[in-house]
Amino acid sequence: MRNLADTLSRSEIFRSGHALCPGCPGGMIFRWITKALGKDSILSMGATCLALPTGIYPSSVEIPSIYIAMAPAPAAVSGISAAIKVLKRKGRIREDRKINVFAISGDGSSGDIGMASLSGAAERDDDGIYFCFDNEAYMNTGIQRSGLTPQFSWTTSTLKGKVEKKKDLPRIMAAHDIPYVATVSVGYPEDFISKIEKARDMGPGFKYFHIHAPCPTGWRFPESKTIEVARLAVETGFWTLYEVDHGSTRITYQPPKLRPVMDYLQLQGRFEGLSDGNVRELQRGIHEKWEHQITLTPE
C-alpha cells in the first residue's frame, strides 16, 4: 500500500482536457502508467481511443509521444529503443540515463491488425513496455467486434452476439518467452501499479501488459459503474490477474470465491438477451480456465 500511495502522490504528468468519454477507464490508466514510469519516458501510440489524450492539441501527456499508424505501435518501440541505444553509444544521450520506452494500443490494434508487429517486437525482445488497452472491441470506430471481443457479446458488427471466442493475447505473448507478461485491471490499482514498477525496474527487454478496461459506451453500462464492472470481471473469474515473470506464472489476485458470471453479465447491455445455455457455456469456460490456471500456479 505504501508503494501505491508513493506513486500516486507524484506530480501529474497526465493533464485534464483529454477528450475521453465520461466513465472511460483510460484516464486513470494513463495517470497510473505515467506516474509509475515518470517523465523520462517516450510513448508510442497505436490507433485506440487512448490516442485521444496525446492526439489532440495540446497533448494531455507531458512526455514525448509519437503515433505512426494503427498497426505499428510495437515497431515504434523498436525504433525508439534502437535509436536510444545507438545514441547512447555515440554519447548523444547520457549512457546512465534510463528512458522508459512504452506503447499503448487497443485490443484490435494489438491483437488483430498489429499482431505481426507485436509478435516481431516481442520476438526480438526489443526494449520497452507494451500496454494493450483491452476494451474488447474496435471502440474508436464505434464498437465493432475484434478478435478480443468475448463470445456472445453484442457489437455493431455482431448484432446477434459474437459467435467466436476471445483471442487469448496474453497467453500468445507469454509464448514468446519475453521477460514479463502481466494481466491487469483498472479495478485493482495496487496490483496494476506494482506490476508496472516491477517491469520498469527489470533489465532491458520486451514486457507486455494486458489491461482489462470496461467501456461504458461500448459495453452499455452506466458511466458511474466502470470500477464495479471491472471488479466483477475479476471476482467472477471472467478476467484473471496474473503475471508470467521470466517464465513462471503466478496468479496475483485470487478471489476468495468465484461469484456467478451472471453477476458480471447482467450489468452490461452487450450481454442482454443471452440464453441460459450461453450463460452456462460461459460459466463452464470460466471453471475450465480456472482449473487450468490454478494448475499453473505453484502455491
Place this chain on the structure above:
Amino acid sequence: MEKRKMLTGNYAAAHGARLARVEVVPVYPITPQTHIMEKMAAFVESGELDAEFVPVESEHSAMAVAIAAQATGARTFTASSSQGLVYMHENLFVASGLRLPVVMAMVNRTIGAPTTICPDLSDSLDQRDTGWIQIYTESAQEAHDMIIQAYRVGEDERVLLPVGICFEGMIISHYMEPVEILDQGKVDRFLPPYRPEHVVLDPDRPMSVHQLVLDDSYYTEYKYQQQVAMEEAKGVIQEVDEAFGETFGRRYGGLISTEMMEDAEVALLTLGSMAPTARAVVSQLREEEDMPIGLVKLRAFRPFPDEELKESLSNLKAVAVLERDVSIGAGGIVYLELAHCLGKKHDSPLLTNYIMGLGGRDVTFEEIKDTALNLFEERDAEVMTNPIRWYQVRGLS
C-alpha cells in the same frame, strides 16, 4: 582515399549508406534488394558501421521503425522493392508528413500479378503521391553517390523530406561495375551529422508527434508546407549536386541531365537503366548520321522538374518518352506527367510514349533506335497519332 572496386548496384548503395554513417537500419528481405539488407547486417556485425540493425518482421514495420528512430534523432536507412514497397505504402505518407528525412534504396521490381522478380518502375512510381523525393539512377556509381547526396538533400532545413534513391533490380542491383567507393573523411566533410530540432522525441522537450487536425484546422497548411518543401528541394538538389562535384569531382546534373541537345529537333526522354542505351543511340545518330537528336535523362521524378523540362524541350519538334512502367488505363507515368507539364502551348513539341521493357524485358539498342527513327518520321505531323504505344507486344502485329 577513394577505392575502386567491382561492385553490384546493391553493394554500391550499401557502401553509400555506410559512408553516410546511418544509425538505425530496419530492413526486410525482398528480391532484388536483399543484398543491401545482408550487406548492412554484415557492416553492423563487423563493426565497420556503428548502427543498430533491426531485423523487422515486415516492410510495414521497417518503415515504422525507421520513422520512430528518425524521430528519436537517429539517421536511418532502409531498402525495399516491389510488394515490399507497396506493403509499406501507408507509412510512407507518415514519414513525409512528419518531415522525417529517412532515406530508402528503392530497388525497382514489378508488382504482381503476375509475379516476376525482374524490374520495372511501377513500384516506386506508385509511391509518387506519398511526399517522398524520388531520384532515378542509371549505374551502381550513381546509386552509391546519390545515397550520400540524399541525406544532405533530405536533411536540409529547407527540405526535411524523405528521399528514395531508385535503381532497377537485376540490371543495376545485380550486375558488377567498377565503382569508386568514396573516402570517409571527405564524406564526413560533405555530410554533416543529423541533429534535428523540428521533430525529436526528447523527454527534456516533450512533443506530441503526429496529432489529429480535425475539422477546419490546419491540414491544408501542413500539406502546403510539404509542397513548398518539395519546391525548395529543386534548388537544394541542384546545390548538393554542385557541392558534390566540388568535393568528389563528379556531377550528375541535379534534376535532369541533358546531352547532345544543341540544335536538336527531337529528343529521347528516359530514366534509369534505359538512359545509357539511349545515350549510345543518340550519339550514333549524331556522329554517324548527323541527325539532330538529343537526350534528356530524368533524374528527379519528385519534385517533378517542370521548369527545367519546359526549358530544354519547348523548342523541339518532337519528344519520345521511353519508360519501363505504366498506369493501366492511362499511359506511361512519366509521359503523363510530362504531357501535363508541357501543356498545349503552341511551341510544345509533339509527344509520343513508348511503354517498353516491362517485367525486365530487355530493351535493346536497335529498339531504342527504332523509336528515335520514328520520331524523325513524325516530327512534322500536325498531331501525334496514337501517342501512347505499347512497344512490340507479342501476338499483336
